[in-house]
Amino acid sequence: MATVNYDVTVGAYAEGNRYQIDGAKTPNLFLVRGNTYIFDVSDATNATHTMGFATAADAAGSTEYTSGVTSSGTAGSAGATVTFVVPSDAAETLFYYCTAHSSMSANAAIFVSGVEITPISDKSAVADITVTDFSANTSIFTNTLAREIPSKIDSIASDFKTHINDNFADVVVGDVNAFIDGLETYLNGTVVAAINTAIESIRTDGTKFAGDIAKEQTEFEGGFEARFQGLEDGLSTYVGDEASYTKAQIDTTLFTGAISSTNISHDSDGRLSSIKANGKLIWNITYDSDGFLEGFRESVDIGGLPVTKVYNVITDADGLIEAIEDIS
DSSP states (O other): OOEEEEEEEEEEETTEEEEEETTEESOOEEEETTOEEEEEOOSGGGTTOOEEEESSTTSSSTTBOOTTEEEESOTTSTTOEEEEEOOTTOOSEEEEEESSOGGGOTTOEEEEEOOOOOOOOSGGGSOOOOOOOOOSOOGGGTTSGGGGHHHHHHHHHHHHHHHHHHHHHHHHHHHHHHHHHHHHHHIIIIIIHHHHHHHHHHHHHHHHHHHHHHHHHHHHHHHHHHHHHHHHHHHHHHHTOSSOOOHHHHHHHHSOOOOOGGGEEEOTTSOEEEEEETTEEEEEEEEOTTSOEEEEEEEEEETTEEEEEEEEEEEOTTSOEEEEEEOO
């Protein structure tokens, strides 16, 4: 039968500590009856986390399964292992868990498969060959010196039968056990192993897929949070209140709202030359020789950094605005 080794570590997750088998978080395991599985629990993260097995996912040890299980050393210390030789009568589903911390198990399942055929222990299990006794009442032997022949033949036949049975049983037991061993090896080593390899491959792919999704989710969340925080900081600075900002404050900043006369200026002809409202300044408003709007500048203070753009206004013959161009 085969021996399989697993490396066991304990990882910290948002939901708490969890076992990692060969780096995978609480994966389901696929074990074969008769095989030996050695769980290396020497990594320092296993300290105080003693691995156990159970027949139910109660994570409390009330259904602890100990058949075929032996421990060596202390979890988290060099050389510490938990060995599980899967019995032939092991249940199809078992669970592994931390005997000290019930929350760590997360229903980590073990699926048991394979066959282990008990060999014939001795030749007594093989039925003897039955030989009918030689008849002793044949009349020809009754009153002659040959009357002892039947009993002699019976004795010879009995000895011969015993000899045949002994040799036959020895040969049959050996051949049957050899056949059983070969059948068991083939089933577990070839058929079941191939199935379990395929299942393990599917599980590994599934674990990688789940890990990739979790990684993408984490990176997306991190990127989103960073950008959203930047947006919050920018808006907070723009509004002028880093602690908090309200819809009314944002509205006041984005829209013109009420403007006092002190923030409005005119040229000598009484035409509007600048207007200031909530951090925005429209200034250098110019007019052409016909008195039509010709251009203006717009300045906005964002987070303490002034930004200015220059616009050119295109009008028709009647002075109506046709377009406003950004010529910054």
